[in-house]
Amino acid sequence: MPIDYIPILAFLIFALMFAVGTIAMSSIVGTKKTTPEKMMPYECGVDPIGSARRRFPVKFFIIAVLFIIFDIEAVFLYPWAVIFKDLKVFGFIEMGIFILILFVGLIYAWKKGALEWE
Amino acid sequence: MDLAIPSIDIASLGPELILSIAAILVLMVSVFLPKERKDPACYLSLLGILFALASSVTLWGKPKYAFNNMIYVDNFGLFFNMVVLITAGIAILMSINYLKEEGMSHGEFFALILFATVGMMFMAIGSNLITIFLGLETMSISIYVLAGFLRERDRSNESALKYLLLGAFSSAFLLYGIAFIYGATGTTDLKGISVFLSEATYLNDPMLLAGTGLLLVGFGFKIAAVPFHMWTPDVYEGAPTSVTAFMSVGVKAAAFAAFVRVFSYSLWNLQPDWVLLMWILAVLTMTLGNIAAIAQTNIKRMLAYSSIAHAGYIMVGMVASSELGISSILFYMLAYAFMNLGAFGVIIVFERKGEKNLDIEDYSGMGFKYPALALLMSIFLFSLAGIPPTAGFVGKFYIFGAAVKEGYIWLAIIGVMNSLVSVYYYLRVTVVMYMNEPVKEFTGITWSPSMVIALIIAVIGTLLIGILPSPYLDLAKQSILLMM
Numbered sequence: 001m002p003i004d005y006i007p008i009l010a011f012l013i014f015a016l017m018f019a020v021g022t023i024a025m026s027s028i029v030g031t032k033k034t035t036p037e038k039m040m041p042y043e044c045g046v047d048p049i050g051s052a053r054r055r056f057p058v059k060f061f062i063i064a065v066l067f068i069i070f071d072i073e074a075v076f077l078y079p080w081a082v083i084f085k086d087l088k089v090f091g092f093i094e095m096g097i098f099i100l101i102l103f104v105g106l107i108y109a110w111k112k113g114a115l116e117w118e
Numbered sequence: 119m120d121l122a123i124p125s126i127d128i129a130s131l132g133p134e135l136i137l138s139i140a141a142i143l144v145l146m147v148s149v150f151l152p153k154e155r156k157d158p159a160c161y162l163s164l165l166g167i168l169f170a171l172a173s174s175v176t177l178w179g180k181p182k183y184a185f186n187n188m189i190y191v192d193n194f195g196l197f198f199n200m201v202v203l204i205t206a207g208i209a210i211l212m213s214i215n216y217l218k219e220e221g222m223s224h225g226e227f228f229a230l231i232l233f234a235t236v237g238m239m240f241m242a243i244g245s246n247l248i249t250i251f252l253g254l255e256t257m258s259i260s261i262y263v264l265a266g267f268l269r270e271r272d273r274s275n276e277s278a279l280k281y282l283l284l285g286a287f288s289s290a291f292l293l294y295g296i297a298f299i300y301g302a303t304g305t306t307d308l309k310g311i312s313v314f315l316s317e318a319t320y321l322n323d324p325m326l327l328a329g330t331g332l333l334l335v336g337f338g339f340k341i342a343a344v345p346f347h348m349w350t351p352d353v354y355e356g357a358p359t360s361v362t363a364f365m366s367v368g369v370k371a372a373a374f375a376a377f378v379r380v381f382s383y384s385l386w387n388l389q390p391d392w393v394l395l396m397w398i399l400a401v402l403t404m405t406l407g408n409i410a411a412i413a414q415t416n417i418k419r420m421l422a423y424s425s426i427a428h429a430g431y432i433m434v435g436m437v438a439s440s441e442l443g444i445s446s447i448l449f450y451m452l453a454y455a456f457m458n459l460g461a462f463g464v465i466i467v468f469e470r471k472g473e474k475n476l477d478i479e480d481y482s483g484m485g486f487k488y489p490a491l492a493l494l495m496s497i498f499l500f501s502l503a504g505i506p507p508t509a510g511f512v513g514k515f516y517i518f519g520a521a522v523k524e525g526y527i528w529l530a531i532i533g534v535m536n537s538l539v540s541v542y543y544y545l546r547v548t549v550v551m552y553m554n555e556p557v558k559e560f561t562g563i564t565w566s567p568s569m570v571i572a573l574i575i576a577v578i579g580t581l582l583i584g585i586l587p588s589p590y591l592d593l594a595k596q597s598i599l600l601m602m
Contacts, residue, residue: 103140111149
C-alpha cells in the first residue's frame with residue numbers, strides 16, 4: 001500500500017530540508033571574513049604545492065581497485081561477526097569459501113606484480 | 119534471534135560449481151606458468167567444460183528447487199546450460215590459435231570465458247529475479263573485459279568501453295524493473311510472482327506494468343532487440359573475433375533463457391499486455407537487422423546485424439509462447455549456436471593479424487584457393503539463411519509454424535519475407551567466394567588442430583540437426599515439459 005511508505009517520504013523530505021537548511025543557515029548567519037589561511041585546503045598541515053589536478057601514476061589506480069575488493073570483504077565480515085553464533089558452522093564454512101576466493105584474487109594480483117610499487 | 123539456515127544442495131549446482139572451480143584453477147595455473155607455456159590453461163578449461171556438461175546430463179529429468187527456491191534446476195535450464203557450455207567449448211577451441219597469432223595468449227582469457235559461462239548458467243536456472251540479475255552481471259562483467267582483451271587495438275578498447283557503458287545502463291533498467299515488480303507483487307520469486315498474478319483481481323497496476331516494461335528493456339538490450347541494438351555492430355566488430363562468436367551465441371542464449379522464464383512463465387497473466395509490444399519488437403528487430411545487414415561491407419558487422427535479425431526470429435517464438443513456441447525457441451537456439459559459431463570460426467581462420475581479411479571483398483575467389491574453407495562457410499551461411507537441409511531451415515520452420523498455430527499469421531508472413539531478404543546478403547558472400555576473381559594475394563591460412571575440431575563439431579551440428587531434426591525437437595519438447 002502506498003500509505004505505508006509515508007514515513008519514508010517524510011524522512012526523505014526531512015533529510016533534504018536538513019541538508020539544505022544547514023548549508024543555507026551557515027551561509028546566511030556565518031561571518032564572511034576570508035584570510036589566505038582560511039582559503040587553503042588544509043588550514044594546518046603541509047602547504048599545498050602546485051595544482052591538485054595533475055596526472056598521477058596509474059599504479060594508484062590498481063591500489064584503489066584492490067582496496068575496493070578488500071573493503072567490500074570487510075563490509076561482509078562485520079555482519080557475519082555480529083551473528084557469528086547464530087550461523088554456527090554453516091556461516092563459518094560459507095565465509096571461509098568467500099575469503100578463500102578473495103585470497104585467490106590476492107595471490108593473482110600478487111603474482112602479477114600489482115603490489116609492487118616500482 | 120533464530121536464523122533459518124538455507125538448505126544446501128550442492129549436487130544441484132554441480133555444473134556451475136565445477137566450472138567455477140575450473141575457472142579459479144585456470145587463473146592460478148596461468149599466473150604460475152611461464153609466459154610461453156599457456157597450453158595447460160586451455161586444456162584445463164576444456165576439461166572443466168566437459169565435466170560440467172557431464173554433470174548437467176546427470177541432473178537431467180529431475181527438476182527441483184534448491185537454495186531456498188533461488189534456483190530451479192529443470193530441463194529447460196539444463197538445456198540452456200548445455201547450449202552455453204557447448205558454445206564456450208567451441209569458442210575456447212577457436213581462441214587458442216587466434217590468441218597466439220594476435221600475440222595475446224593469456225590464461226586469463228579462458229578463465230574469463232568460464233566465469234562468463236557460469237553467469238549464463240545461473241541466468242538459465244535462476245528462479246528468482248535476484249539470481250537472474252546476479253547471473254547477468256557475472257556474465258556481463260566478464261564479457262566487458264573479454265571484448266577489450268586485445269588491449270593494444272583501439273577498436274577492441276572502443277568495443278569494451280561502449281559495451282560497458284551501455285550495458286551498465288541496461289542493467290539499471292533491469293534492476294529498476296525488478297524493484298517495480300517487487301513493489302507490486304511483494305516478491306522477487308518467479309513462482310511467487312506467478313501465483314500473485316493468478317490470484318490478483320486487478321492487473322492494470324501501473325507499477326506492475328512499468329516493471330514489466332523495464333524488464334523488457336533490460337532483456338531486450340542483452341538479446342540485441344531493436345531499438346536496444348545500437349551497441350551490437352560496433353561491439354561485435356571491435357571485439358576479438360572469438361569473443362564475438364562467444365557473445366553472439368552465449369549471451370543471447372542466456373538472456374533468452376531468463377527472458378522466456380520471466381515473461382512466458384512468471385508474467386504469463388500479463389500476456390495480453392506485453393504480447394503486442396513483443397510482436398512489434400519482433401517485427402522491428404527482424405526487419406532492421408536484415409535490411410541493415412545488406413549494406414555492410416565488413417563481414418563481422420554483417421554477422422552482427424544478422425544476429426540482430428536472428429534475435430527477432432526467436433522473439434517470434436516468444437510471441438507465440440505456446441508449448442510448441444517455447445520448444446522451438448530452444449531448438450532454434452541450439453541450431454543457431456552451431457551455425458553462427460561455425461561462421462565466425464571460418465572468419466577467424468581467414469582473418470590475419472591487424473584486422474586484415476575482414477571485408478567481404480577479401481573473400482573474392484576463396485572458393486578456388488581454399489575450397490574446404492569456402493565450402494564450410496557456404497554451409498554455415500546457407501544454414502543462417504534458412505535453406506534446407508540445414509539446421510537453420512528446420513529452426514525457422516518450427517518457429518514460424520508455432521506462430522501460425524497460435525494465430526499470428528501476419529507475424530509469420532513478415533518473418534518469412536525477412537528470411538527471404540536475408541538470403542540476399544548471405545548468398546552474396548558465397549557469390550563473392552565462388553564467382554569473383556581474387557582482388558588480392560592470399561596470404562595463406564593456418565589450420566590449427568583445435569580450430570579443425572571446432573569447425574567439425576559446428577558443421578556436424580549444423581547438418582545433423584538439419585537432416586535429422588526430430589530427436590533434437592523431442593529433446594527441446596522434453597525440456598519444457600516440467601518447466602516450473
